[in-house]
Amino acid sequence: RKEVEQDPGPFNVPEGATVAFNCTYSNSASQSFFWYRQDCRKEPKLLMSVYSSGNEDGRFTAQLNRASQYISLLIRDSKLSDSATYLCVVNTGPRNNDMRFGAGTRLTVKP
């Protein structure tokens, strides 16, 4: 089983749609979780951390289910500028040194 597994997509959605991405991780000792976005041939940029209680940042909502070793990202009212690859990132802790990236889910938002 891969350490961090994501549905590669692509997800093609119209503007204004709601889209959800899932991610599973294999190491039950994982301590912290993040969603990054990566535009084509650019660096990963932090989108949001994922907290145990779930958290929201504007149109973005992240959820964590430790029992199922599952993370999700929900994007509401998607914009053209949301088109990117979304990377699920997990670190096994306790130090922040062992970050494992999923292969990413590609999203294209169309007019």
Place this chain on the structure above:
Amino acid sequence: EPEVTQTPSHQVTQMGQEVILRCVPISNHLYFYWYRQILGQKVEFLVSFYNNEISEKSEIFDDQFSVERPDGSNFTLKIRSTKLEDSAMYFCASSRQGAYGQPQHFGDGTRLSIL
């Protein structure tokens, strides 16, 4: 907003040559990292660095790789004898702390092409 900067943006090198990739982490960050991303593949952890020493490295980071913080601002990755398969995007990242929950901030990368 402070950012991680990397130079050069693109490096073309003959196979077997040494290459040094440079990074200036965010100034109040204490933990530094190198990652690579082969075209079309996922981002892979190479090494982390704290307090002037390697704190963790992956199986990719073999004897041909080394890292150094030669002064108070730069953080370098050296590849001693490059191979074709070293062609990739190399990202430097930094974080304020190493404790879990601290996100890492990435530079915009150096594209390394080995001929």
